[in-house]
Amino acid sequence: MAALKIILTVLLVIAEVFLIVIVLLQPGKTAGISGSIAGGAETFFGKNKARSYEGKLQRWTKISAGAFIALNIILVLVNKLA
Template sequence: MEILTMVVTILQLLCGLVIILAVLFQSGKSAGLSGAIGGVADSFLAKNKAKTMDAKLARATKWIGAVFLILTLVLLILQGRAA
């Protein structure tokens, strides 16, 4: 059981590092008054939005976050059985 806990812990650590990198590589979102004014241009360019690198990174962040959450729950269950 200790080996399985160690493997899940290592996977969770790697998943956390990948989440950090994915978030750092994303560009910042416009906010405030300039974001409200630039909203018209965003709607014109939104048709290719799913193909951009930021969209792919956002999608990857969601999936990796879900895997991180599942690994956390598995680790919690494994720790509960060991006690």
């Protein structure tokens, strides 16, 4: 049981670091006054947003956050059983 705790803890730390890096790589959403003036340009790029760099980062953020939550729950359950 101790080996399982160590493995889960290592996986949790890896997921934490990965989540932090992914969130820090994402660009800011604030465009300021230029975003309100040129807001119509986003509708063209909005169609292919899932294929863009930002879309991929958002997808990986969701996946890594889900893995982080799942690993935390599993680790708590393992600690309760031990």
